[in-house]
Amino acid sequence: MERVLGLLSCTLSRALWSSGLSEQGAARQPRIMEEKALEVYDLIRTIRDPEKPNTLEELEVVTESCVEVQEINEDDYLVIIRFTPTVPHCSLATLIGLCLRVKLQRCLPFKHKLEIYISEGTHSTEEDINKQINDKERVAAAMENPNLREIVEQCVLEPD
Secondary structure, X not given: OHHHHHHHHHHHHHHHHHOOOOHHXXXXXXXXXXXXXXXXXXXXXXXXXXXXXXXXOOOOOOOHXXXXXXXXXXXXXXXXXXXXXXXXXXXXXXXXHHHXXXXXXXXXXXXXXXXXXXOOOOOOOHHHHHXXXXXXXXXXXXXXXXXXXXXXXXXXXXXX
């Protein structure tokens, strides 16, 4: 009986290790997601507000807690951003979402799927804006507009 239990324990340990569910692997996973979230935050915090001289971080439009990273599989990650416009009727919320998307698409060094949302209850038309900033065709069309593209470029430009 002891021998059977020993074999079962050994087999179970190997199965857990190979599936990535070992104690070490399980403990490492949240740390890796936190590091990736900080990496994302470092990229978006310096984006400039379209009408103010401040960054999104300075205006508290983005914070560390607004970034979530989840592992989809070994090489792909889901990045979720929930930003908070400065006022509930902010006319530039869509533009801010576009800036977030453009900056992350250009600069994130790992494979990712990106979802950007307005924090729930912080904007009068959040549902419409969320649809717009997560629609690839609408984003592509917006970036074809030379005036809009120029504004986005100025907002995402890295500070010296």
